[in-house]
Amino acid sequence: MHLTAKVQDNVASFQVDRPAPDAIPPLMTWRAADGSVVRVVRARR
Secondary structure, three states: OOOOOOOEOOEOOOOOOOOHHHHOOOEEEEEOOOOOEEEEEEOOO
16 A cells, blocks of 8 residues: 655654554655655564
8 A cells, every 4th residue: 555645844644444553554665855765664563
């Protein structure tokens, strides 16, 4: 699944139909407005 959200003041918000621990993806790629990768975040399991 891929989700895209607008970030404002360093915050993005999503609503999903599952428990919070299951909703956090194992890998998130944050991108700048120009599409370049800003940060890759790997979830701790």
